[in-house]
Amino acid sequence: MNLLKVSDLTKNDIGGLLERAVRLKGLQKKGVPQSSLLGRVLGLIFDKSSTRTRVSFETAMFQLGGNTIFISGKDSQVGRGEPIRDTARVMARYVDALVVRTFGHPVIEEYAKYSDVPVINGLTDKDHPCQVLSDILTIVERHGSTDGLQVAWVGDGNNMANSWIEMAAVLGFNLKLACPAGYLPDETFLKEANAATEASIEVVETVEEAAEHADVLNTDVWASMGQEAESEERIKAFEKFQINSSVLSLANKGAMVMHCLPAHREEEITEEVLEGPNSVVWDQAENRLHMQKAILETLLT
Numbered sequence: 004m005n006l007l008k009v010s011d012l013t014k015n016d017i018g019g020l021l022e023r024a025v026r027l028k029g030l031q032k033k034g035v036p037q038s039s040l041l042g043r044v045l046g047l048i049f050d051k052s053s054t055r056t057r058v059s060f061e062t063a064m065f066q067l068g069g070n071t072i073f074i075s076g077k078d079s080q081v082g083r084g085e086p087i088r089d090t091a092r093v094m095a096r097y098v099d100a101l102v103v104r105t106f107g108h109p110v111i112e113e114y115a116k117y118s119d120v121p122v123i124n125g126l127t128d129k130d131h132p133c134q135v136l137s138d139i140l141t142i143v144e145r146h147g148s149t150d151g152l153q154v155a156w157v158g159d160g161n162n163m164a165n166s167w168i169e170m171a172a173v174l175g176f177n178l179k180l181a182c183p184a185g186y187l188p189d190e191t192f193l194k195e196a197n198a199a200t201e202a203s204i205e206v207v208e209t210v211e212e213a214a215e216h217a218d219v220l221n222t223d224v225w226a227s228m229g230q231e232a233e234s235e236e237r238i239k240a241f242e243k244f245q246i247n248s249s250v251l252s253l254a255n256k257g258a259m260v261m262h263c264l265p266a267h268r269e270e271e272i273t274e275e276v277l278e279g280p281n282s283v284v285w286d287q288a289e290n291r292l293h294m295q296k297a298i299l300e301t302l303l304t
């Protein structure tokens with residue numbers, strides 16, 4: 004089994020991952036050593052930069068008794084043109100699972116097609132399933148579940164927005180997305196998500212509309228990795244799509260402010276809100292470790 008996108012999972016699968024992640028987090032906090040992945044090796048192939056994803060996956064493996072091998076696409080033969088299908092088949096002869104971070108989603112689909120071991124999406128231009136699963140863990144720790152919650156997405160209709168859309172469809176919570184014209188999530192993708200759930204997943208015109216009565220306020224950078232050349236033009240287009248204290252004041256009391264990080268202060272989120280009492284960004288980042296342990300155990304044992 005692979006984990007390429009949120010919709011590869013059922014609500015039950017996610018429930019199982021959450022339960023295991025909570026248990027593993029508790030054991031780690033108590034200092035109980037784990038060895039469920041003793042002797043197993045995780046390969047990581049990254050074509051883009053990373054701090055959280057790389058370190059949390061590597062630490063997860065070490066803490067479960069396993070090991071990791073990290074290669075950056077550009078330093079390996081893939082960067083010199085060796086076909087993905089050859090790399091995938093070779094890597095699968097060495098390692099027990101692969102985490103791939105790359106640009107186009109078809110690249111990771113090709114790894115998955117040719118790999119005999121599970122492939123985990125460590126971020127593509129389309130999806131970031133490990134991040135949103137960790138974010139759901141962060142919400143569930145506070146609220147017990149996502150049932151009845153109103154979630155807002157403010158900013159780019161990017162890989163993280165897509166992951167939230169899929170997650171809203173699988174778990175069935177309401178999601179309002181405020182994105183500037185030209186940067187909306189794909190319409191067909193939205194339609195498919197809505198068809199899969201009774202919950203409402205809708206694009207609204209303004210940030211204020213999305214934030215009103217929200218229990219969770221979410222944002223991400225205006226220019227994702229690979230879009231650096233568009234930064235200037237995006238700063239102009241996204242000017243009104245910022246999470247700041249006046250937007251936060253429209254949300255429900257105690258609303259959780261989320262950001263997958265890295266953050267650009269005073270662009271998509273103000274310093275005041277990012278460092279303020281509603282922000283749960285450090286818990287989100289920590290939960291990558293616990294959730295990914297649950298993912299690795301599920302795929303490898």
Ligand code: CP
Binds near residue numbers: 054
């Ligand atoms: N949120 C996230 O995936 O961070 P990195 O890019 O540092 O891995």
Ligand code: NVA
Binds near residue numbers: 162163224264
């Ligand atoms: N949307 C961002 C997420 C980074 C974790 C990017 O793709 O760069």
